[in-house]
Amino acid sequence: MTKNHYDVIIIGTGPAGITAALYGVRLGLKVVVFGDIPGGNTYMIESLENYPGFPGGISGTRFGVQAFQQAQQEGAVFTMIRLSQFSQEKEQFIGIDAAKQKYTSGTAIVATGRIPKRLSVPNANVKGVHFCSLCDGPLYRGRNATLAVIGSDNGAGQHARTLARIADKVLLVSRNKEFQMDAALSKGIKALNNITLLPGREVIDYKGNEAIEAIVLEGREGDKKTIAVDGVFLAVGWRTNTKMLHLPVEASTAGYLKTDGKLMTSCPGLFAAGDVRETDMYQVLTACADGARAAKYCAEFLEKKNIG
Numbered sequence: 481m482t483k484n485h486y487d488v489i490i491i492g493t494g495p496a497g498i499t500a501a502l503y504g505v506r507l508g509l510k511v512v513v514f515g516d517i518p519g520g521n522t523y524m525i526e527s528l529e530n531y532p533g534f535p536g537g538i539s540g541t542r543f544g545v546q547a548f549q550q551a552q553q554e555g556a557v558f559t560m561i562r563l564s565q566f567s568q569e570k571e572q573f574i575g576i577d578a579a580k581q582k583y584t585s586g587t588a589i590v591a592t593g594r595i596p597k598r599l600s601v602p603n604a605n606v607k608g609v610h611f612c613s614l615c616d617g618p619l620y621r622g623r624n625a626t627l628a629v630i631g632s633d634n635g636a637g638q639h640a641r642t643l644a645r646i647a648d649k650v651l652l653v654s655r656n657k658e659f660q661m662d663a664a665l666s667k668g669i670k671a672l673n674n675i676t677l678l679p680g681r682e683v684i685d686y687k688g689n690e691a692i693e694a695i696v697l698e699g700r701e702g703d704k705k706t707i708a709v710d711g712v713f714l715a716v717g718w719r720t721n722t723k724m725l726h727l728p729v730e731a732s733t734a735g736y737l738k739t740d741g742k743l744m745t746s747c748p749g750l751f752a753a754g755d756v757r758e759t760d761m762y763q764v765l766t767a768c769a770d771g772a773r774a775a776k777y778c779a780e781f782l783e784k785k786n787i788g
């Protein structure tokens with residue numbers, strides 16, 4: 481075996497990958513983790529309030545970095561580089577990183593999460609369209625801005641709540657007739673008098689040459705309206721990060737990896753954890769739980785293979 485041979489290759493440094501690494505090393509496995517952002521998407525969470533142990537919440541960035549440091553202290557190897565290709569040959573997994581370095585392993589965990597989708601409108605790439613209110617919201621501070629959030633779920637609601645502290649006015653636009661956020665968030669949003677809810681309207685284009693100046697909305701009856709905005713924040717769905725996988729693995733039509741009860745994909749020895757997996761909840765807590773369980777089942781898989 482080469483020096484770059486590991487028991488487990490973990491792809492992704494979000495909550496799922498970090499927890500898998502933490503549990504993996506504590507189970508005595510030789511673990512290597514690929515990814516570039518410590519904490520993955522947690523940097524987009526202004527205040528993580530639904531993870532037990534942090535009354536009053538904790539900044540997502542702080543949570544992610546501390547979790548990362550914890551796994552590092554336990555002995556997990558973090559390469560801080562992405563994997564550009566991942567394949568399998570004779571029951572051995574092969575990862576090639578962005579610097580063309582080769583790694584091999586007996587098992588692997590895909591914990592690469594998902595990224596937000598864009599709207600497919602004619603002027604889709606105009607400047608001023610964002611995905612992270614926490615990261616880009618401050619650009620509009622002190623500008624008497626009107627900002628539009630497009631989407632209807634908890635992610636959209638959280639963006640609107642964050643932006644309401646920065647902008648003069650926030651429009652929360654959804655093509656659905658009803659918003660689909662949890663009751664506590666919905667109540668909080670309705671209590672903020674600078675958020676206007678616009679359900680049942682689809683954004684069909686952005687106006688603006690250099691930067692966005694307005695959004696064009698179409699109602700359910702086909703009625704159109706242009707509203708001036710200074711920026712747009714999108715929360716309209718996700719695309720899973722699975723491009724690097726060069727091996728046959730079953731996925732849902734939306735691209736989520738299918739797993740069995742032990743988080744193993746259709747490819748023996750390959751596990752999936754967190755937001756990249758087809759599941760019913762996409763949260764930090766569930767990603768962490770997936771990571772822990774995937775590490776345990778990697779150990780089990782290797783043990784059976786060595787005995788067999």
Ligand SMILES: Cc1cc2nc3c(=O)[nH]c(=O)nc-3n(C[C@H](O)[C@H](O)[C@H](O)COP(=O)(O)OP(=O)(O)OC[C@H]3O[C@@H](n4cnc5c(N)ncnc54)[C@H](O)[C@@H]3O)c2cc1C
Nearest residue numbers: 492494495496515520521563592593754755762763764767
């Ligand atoms: C705005 C916003 C607010 C949210 N608020 C909350 C909240 O309040 N509470 C809550 O519980 N959850 C919240 N979430 C959801 C939460 O962030 C996710 O459920 C969680 O981060 C999923 O963890 P993960 O490890 O599966 O994936 P991610 O956190 O997405 O991490 C995956 C990592 O893998 C990396 N990666 C991708 N491809 C490769 C590759 N080829 N090689 C190496 N690495 C790769 C990615 O760059 C990323 O860093 C929120 C999400 C958003 C966007």
